[in-house]
Amino acid sequence: MSSLVRQRWTLATALLMPLLVLASPAPLQLAGVPPSWAVLWLLPWALVDGPLSGALAGLALALVLDGLHPGPLTQVPVLVVLGWWWGRLGRKAPPLERSFSLGLLALLGAALLGGSLWLQQLWWGEVNAAALHTLLAQTLLTGLLAPLVCSLQLLLWRQLAPGLRS
Amino acid sequence: MAMSGRRLRLPPLRLVRAAWPWLAVLLAFAAVRLSKGAFVLDAYALLSRPFWPGTAQSEWLRSAQQFDRQTRLQQLEADNRRLRGLLDLDRAGVSLVSAPVISRQAQGWWQQLVVGQGSLQGVAPGDAALGPGGLLGRVASATPSTATVLLLTDPASRVGVWVGRVQHHGLLVGVGTPRPVLRFIEQDVGVRPGDVVTTSPASTLLPPNLTVGVVQSVNERAVPAPEAVVQLAAPVDAVDWVQVRVQRP
Numbered sequence: 001m002s003s004l005v006r007q008r009w010t011l012a013t014a015l016l017m018p019l020l021v022l023a024s025p026a027p028l029q030l031a032g033v034p035p036s037w038a039v040l041w042l043l044p045w046a047l048v049d050g051p052l053s054g055a056l057a058g059l060a061l062a063l064v065l066d067g068l069h070p071g072p073l074t075q076v077p078v079l080v081v082l083g084w085w086w087g088r089l090g091r092k093a094p095p096l097e098r099s100f101s102l103g104l105l106a107l108l109g110a111a112l113l114g115g116s117l118w119l120q121q122l123w124w125g126e127v128n129a130a131a132l133h134t135l136l137a138q139t140l141l142t143g144l145l146a147p148l149v150c151s152l153q154l155l156l157w158r159q160l161a162p163g164l165r166s
Numbered sequence: 167m168a169m170s171g172r173r174l175r176l177p178p179l180r181l182v183r184a185a186w187p188w189l190a191v192l193l194a195f196a197a198v199r200l201s202k203g204a205f206v207l208d209a210y211a212l213l214s215r216p217f218w219p220g221t222a223q224s225e226w227l228r229s230a231q232q233f234d235r236q237t238r239l240q241q242l243e244a245d246n247r248r249l250r251g252l253l254d255l256d257r258a259g260v261s262l263v264s265a266p267v268i269s270r271q272a273q274g275w276w277q278q279l280v281v282g283q284g285s286l287q288g289v290a291p292g293d294a295a296l297g298p299g300g301l302l303g304r305v306a307s308a309t310p311s312t313a314t315v316l317l318l319t320d321p322a323s324r325v326g327v328w329v330g331r332v333q334h335h336g337l338l339v340g341v342g343t344p345r346p347v348l349r350f351i352e353q354d355v356g357v358r359p360g361d362v363v364t365t366s367p368a369s370t371l372l373p374p375n376l377t378v379g380v381v382q383s384v385n386e387r388a389v390p391a392p393e394a395v396v397q398l399a400a401p402v403d404a405v406d407w408v409q410v411r412v413q414r415p
Contacts, residue, residue, distance in 0.1 A: 022269040022280060032273035069276040070306030070314055071322045117275045126321035130342035134274055 010160060014057065017041050018064050028145070033137035035145050038065055038075065039109040042083055043146065044153035047096055051087030058083030072124055078116045082109045097154055099147035106146030110139040246375070262296070262409040263287050268312065272402045277320035277340065278306070281313050281408055288412040289313045292371065296409045299400035300377035301325075301365060305410060313410065317402060318346050318378070327378050328366040332356045335366060338378065338396065345382060348394040357384055357394050373411055 020037045028035060038061050046054025058079035066074050086105065089096055096102065114135035121128050128134075198205055265283035283289055285308045293305040295315040303323060306316040316323050323340035327348065334355045336348045348363060361381040365372045379398040386392050 024269065024271055034271075034274060068314075070278060070316050071276070071320075073275065114275070121275075121321055124322075127339070127347075128321045128342035130273070134342070138274070 010157065011057070014041060014045075014061055014064075017061060018068055021065060021068060028141075030137045030141040031133065033134050033141065035141040036110040036113055036138055038062065038079055039082070039106055039113060039142055040146060040149045041153070042079060043086055043102065043106050043109060044150045044157060046083045046086035047090035048154065048157045049087065050091060051084045054083030054085075054087030054090075055080050056083070073117055073120045075113060075117070078109075078113045082112065097151070099151060102150040102154075103143045103146045106150065107139055107143030110142035111135070114138055250374070261288075261412055263289060263412050264407055264409055265289070265313065267406055267408060270402070272317065272319070272344075277317040277323075277342070279303070279315040279317065279402075279405075279408065281315060281410065282311065283410065284308045284311045284313050286310045289410050290412065293413075294372045294376075294411045296373070296376065296411065297400035297402070297405040297407075300379070300398070301372065302400050302402060302405065302408060304372075315408065315410075318398060319344055319402070325372065325378075326366055326369070327363050328369075329355070329357055329361050329363055329381070331361050336363075336394075338363070344402075345395050345397055346379075348381065348396050349388075350391045350393070353391055355392055357381055357392065359383055361394075363396050 017037045021034070024034045038058075042054065042058050042061060045057050049057070058081075059076060062075040062079040066076065086109075089105070096105070118128065118131045118135060121131065263283050265281035265287075267279050268282045269278075269280035271278050279295070279302070281295070289305055289308045291305050291307055293313075295302045295305060301318065303315045303317040303320070304325070305313045307314045318325060318338060318340055319342065320340045321342050323338075323346070325338045327336055327338045328334070329336060329348075332355055334350060334352065334357070336350045336355075338346050338348050340346045348357075350357070359381050363378045363381060365374055365376040365378060367374050377399045379396040381394045382397045384392060384394045
């Protein structure tokens, strides 16, 4: 396990995600839909800390977030896969840190997460007439926020864990 | 010829001059007649305006009507309680717990409220959550100090409701939009826009006769039975406090 996890309080920043999901600040909503905070936290974490840490962080975060919502929908599979995938991308040189790359990765991640939730709703027989609206709004907002939020997180975590990445 | 000596004579100019005020008055009367008394009525309105019934009178009437309605409502509620007690529909020991809304997710993949009262105050899964205007949803889970309310708009929400005008039950199903869908079991239910949707008068799970919303549109061609779109009465976006109906031990 790499160095970000060893500094335990960096992992504790993940606890902000459920708080942000619950608070759901209105200025950071698009057409009433909030961004995918889990994607915005997991992307820089996995890019810095690798696939195993990314997958485990995704699992932990998804379990906490699933506990906040009623119903059978789960974010576990997608967040685990995203954590693993982004962790592998982070191992490649040169490091992914350009705003466009971060925005695109977050956009894809939010789209995959929304798509999986939509499929699960269909699987459980729930009709969601606003699914496309929610998917598009959340994906767009997450992709727009990612360059700002993820860049700051990358900077912070690379300072906290020097030597982890060039 | 006898008449040949008489010539048609115009009235003398002097007479015409003397009679023109009378002619003018006659013309004015004719104008009043032709205009259905327009000038007269307008003049009457102008003159009598200080004596018209003012806003004070309409307020007195409105307050009298409101008082009448309140009295009737209280009498009907008392009657309802008595009759429900006779039918043994009311479980004893139901009370309302006021709870602040501490988290609101009215749109998105989940549509829920988190309220700041939980199992320590007796809130349990299945309890009804009420807001100003009517039913908001049902409690899905409770922790010692919080409870999660699944809104009627959530795709996982299903609540049995009643359309009083046509005396039909239906299932109110959330579809993720602010307006849930009312599904019926029977064909030809006769529901039309404007019908009020309430909880069932015989319901024991939810408070009976509670306003849920108003039918906005009806799709008669839906298969296998008609569907209606319901505009909810309680505004979820503006609710800061809810009341949870809990069973007293």
